[in-house]
Amino acid sequence: MRQEVFMAGMGGQGVLLAGQLLAQAALEAGLELSWFPLYSPEVRGGRATCTLVIADGEVGSPVVGQPGSVILMDGIAVDNHLHRVRPGGLAVINSSLTGGEVSRNDIDIVVIPATNAAMELGSERATNMVLLGAYVRASGVVEAQAVEEALYRVLPERHYDYIPTNVAALQRGAQLAEGQLV
C-alpha cells in the first residue's frame, strides 16, 4: 500500500494542520509516512501546500509529481493542482470557495461546501477538518477514530477547547462525503 495525498489552500486555512493530523493517525496505525510542507515565504497570507505519503513499507519519494489524491481548499488550489491528480485518483474539493466547474471525469471527485458547513458548526476555521473528514471517509486510508484521537497529539494543550468543534467538523465532512460516494 502506498497512498499519496497532496493538500493545498491559502495560508491560515489549516492545510498543514490537516496534513499533520493525518500523518499522526498513520503513525499511530503503525504505518510508514513522510509529510512535506511547502509554503511561500510570507508569514501571513501566502499559499500553503503539503504532501503526505503513507505506505506499509518504505515510503520512497516524499515528493510527488502526480499525486493519487488531493484535498483542494480554495479556487486557486483547484486551478493549480486538480490537473495533476493521477487518472483513477481522488480529489476532495471545497465548493464554498471554488467558482468554476470541476472538469475531470477520469478521477473520483468529492465536492463539499466545507466552509459553509464549518460556519454552521460555529467556526469557519474548521473548514480544513470538514475536508479532512470527507477525505478520510472517501479514501479509507486510516480510521476516522484515529484522526480524532490524533487531535490530542498534534494540538497544543491550550487549544484542546477546540477539539469538540474539530471532531464535529470531521464527522460532518464524512457525512457530506458519504452522499457522494458511488
Add this chain to the structure above:
Amino acid sequence: MNTLAIIETSKPVYTRPDSLTDIQMRYCPGCTHGIAHRLVAEVLDELGIKERTVAIATVGCSVYAYEYFDTDAVQASHGRGPAVATGIKRCQPDTIVFTYQGDGDLAAIGLAEVLHAAARAENFTVVFINNAVFGMTQGQMAPTTLMGQKTTTTPLGRSVEQGGYPLNICELLAQIPGVAYLARETMTSPKRVRQAKRSLKKAFQVQMAGLGFSLVELISSCPTWWHMKPLEALQWIEDVMVQQYPLKVFVDKLEAGE
C-alpha cells in the same frame, strides 16, 4: 669574588615573569608591545592564574603572542578573537581568557565581534593595542589613525573625504552595560607604565570576580611606521595621540562594588 659568584649570591631585582617564555620577541626596536606583554605576564603571575589562563593571539604584529605567553594559547583568525574567547569561556567558565588585539584586528575587521562580546557581557579580558596604524602589513591607515596622520595609504595625511574619522573604541564601549571594566592607558613613562599595569590587573580581577567584559586600551608606539625615533614616538603619544584618545578609567564595576 668572580662574576658568576656575584650573580649567584645577589638578590635579583628584575627577572622575566613566569608567564613569559624565553623566546626572543620579534617586535621592532622601540615598540611598546614588549612592555604590554610583560605587564600582562606580571599580572598573571601576581594573580596566580597562569596555569588556568588561555591567551588568544590574533592577526597583526602580535600574531606570535602564543609563543611569548607561557600559557595555553589559541591563535584566532583576523578580528575574531572575542568570538573565539566566547567559545572557550562558555565551555570552560573557570578558565581565565584574554585576547590580545591590535587596532586593525579589533577596530576594523573585528569591530562586530568585540562590540557583541561586550553586549553579551562575556566574562573575558581584551588587551587592545592602539598604535594608530596597521603595523604588520607595513604602515597602512587604521580606523584609529589620527586626522592628518600620514600612513602608506594616506600619503597626504588622513582626510575625511578619503578615510573618514578615527574611531574611539573605549568611548563606544562605555555605553554598553555588559562592560565591567574599561580603561585607556599608555606606557610612555614609568608612572604611566605602573598605571597601565594597575588597570590590566583590575581587568583580570574583574574577570576573576565574574563581573563581565573587561578591556584595557593601551596607546602604543610604532616608531617604524610613524617614521620616528623611539623617544620621539613616545613624545608624540603624549603630545598628539592622547588628545584624540584621552587616558581614563571609563568603567570600573569592581571599584563600584557591583
Add this chain to the structure above:
Amino acid sequence: MPERQLITGNEAAAEGAIAGGCRYFFGYPITPQNKIPEYMSEHLPRIGGVYVQAESEVAAINMLYGAAATGAWAMTTSSSPGISLMQEGLSYMIGAELPCVLVDMVRGGPGLGNIAPAQSDYWLATRGAGHGDGRCLTFAPASVQELYDLTGEAFPIAQKYRNPVMILADAVLASMREPCTLRERLDPPQEKPPWAVGGARKGRQRNIINSLWTAPPVMEEVNLRVAQRYEQARQNELRWTEHGADDPEILVCAYGISARICQTAIEHAAEAGVACRLIRPISLFPFPVQVIADWAQRVNKVLVVELSLGQFIEDVRLAVEGACPVEFLGHTGGVLVTPEEVAARIIEIA
C-alpha cells in the same frame, strides 16, 4: 521501549546532536533551519549545556573554534549563505586540527537565492572548507531518522579525525516530518583530549591551538598529517545504500533527498520494463568510488540526478572513469525533480 515520534528534520538534527553528546551550540538564524537553534536554546540549558546566539555566522564559527579548542563537543547549523560565511573559520579549524559538527540545510542559490530545497552546496561541502588543502568530512542523510542518526554519529567521527564534519541536508529534509525512533541521550566523554586548552595545566606542557606555520616544510607536514586522516576516513567511513535490480540496464546515482525521489522513480521505471539499480552515497567525502566503479562495468548507462546544475556528477564521473556514458537530470534554484520526471528520463535513455 523507544518510541517512534513524528518529528521534523530540523528537530531530528537538533535532538540527534544532543543524543550524540553535543552540549554546546553557537549559531545565527537563517531559514530553513531556524527550528534547530530554537530547539537548542530550549533544551541545552536544561542539561547543563550552552546555547549562544552569535552576531553573525562568522562569529558563530569562531565561537565553535574556541569551543572545539577546549575539547568540547560543539556544533553550529546554518543554510547555504551562512555556510559561505563560515568558510574561513572551517579553514582555520582544519589547519588547527579541531573537530566540530555543522549541518547545512541547503537552499536555492546563488546569492540570497530562496528558501526552497536545493543540493547546490555539494562543492561547498565536499571541496569547500575555505582556503588551503583541507576538506570537511561530509555525510548526506536521506530521511529524518538518518538525519537524527548521522548528526549524532558525526561527533565521535569529528573527534576521531580532528576535522570538521558536515551534515549536508536540504530544505525538504529540514521541514519534513517522518517517524523517528529516539535513543537515550549520551553524555560526552568526561576526559578532555590531550591537545585541548583550558582547565588547570597541572604541570603538563602548555597546549597551543594554531594554524600559523611560516616554514613551508612544517606547513606541508601538517597538511600531510591531515591528508593521512582523510585516507583513514576513506578506509573506515565509506557509507552508501543500494536499491533495485541485481541485473540492471541503468545505474542511477543520487544522494540525499534526490535519492529518495529516485527510489520511487526506479519502481516506476521497472513497471515500464527498465531495470535500474540505485546507489545512494551517504558519505560524500570520502566518496564510495569503488561500488560505483564496479556497477558502471555492468550497466549500459549511468544517470545522475541532483538538485543542482551538476556538482555531484563530477564525483560520479571520476568513479565511472569512462566505463559507460553518464547522463544527467537536475533542477536548480529550488525547483524539485519528481519521480515521474526521473522515470521518464530513465525510459528515454534506456
